[in-house]
């Protein structure tokens with residue numbers, strides 16, 4: 001919807017109920033559901049500015065950005081950080097100004113900035129002279145503090161080490177959440193959700209055994225385990241069983257384990 005293609009409407013179906021775990025974050029968001037209303041304003045509530053969701057990939061950060069828009073009944077806009085930097089001098093900054101203007105004109109709205117860590121590092125081949133990234137960060141931070149319209153920013157990041165420290169200071173985002181690997185009970189819930197989505201009765205599966213076997217797995221890896229098991233069952237035209245999924249989990253090495261080994 002923006003001329004530069006930097007910002008787009010993001011149609012989606014995902015609801016909070018489709019997300020396993022992350023109850024603290026859900027509670028925090030549920031409490032602010034009507035924070036953009038006239039009634040909240042009269043009550044003395046300033047519209048919330050945004051949240052920063054940090055964490056390893058596949059744990060549901062993107063899912064949460066979509067869930068927030070759905071839960072708050074607001075349109076979701078996605079800012080494409082990949083097309084932020086232009087090779088033409090001055091265009092990067094004008095792109096960002098245009099994106100901000102557009103988001104404000106559509107407010108109240110949720111603006112999802114995916115991989116925000118990439119927004120403040122200029123890629124080679126762009127017009128960036130080093131100063132461009134710094135100016136972009138300055139523009140973004142002052143906008144976060146002085147928005148003219150209620151645009152709730154959901155910024156997601158995988159790589160914390162690339163984030164400028166200014167972004168993490170108090171007063172930029174309302175809250176920073178670490179979206180961690182799911183605990184055992186959360187894993188059981190994620191298995192239940194994804195089995196249900198594929199029209200299986202979760203009661204026919206041993207969710208506890210699955211959750212225990214999937215220690216260290218992200219939500220995305222759990223989903224992948226179910227999908228692979230479905231293929232095996234389908235190729236033999238068999239009914240999908242707990243054992244099929246356990247078999248797939250056994251043959252999968254979760255990313256968190258590989259990362260842990262690298263650190264050790």
Ligand code: ATP
Nearest residue numbers: 018019020057058059060061062063190219220223
């Ligand atoms: P990335 O940084 O790679 O984009 P992410 O943290 O944003 O990762 P998602 O893209 O939200 O992760 O997750 C990918 C998919 O994995 C989701 O679409 C969903 O199907 C599944 N998934 C991940 N976490 C959960 C969860 N907590 N509950 C249910 N499904 C999940």
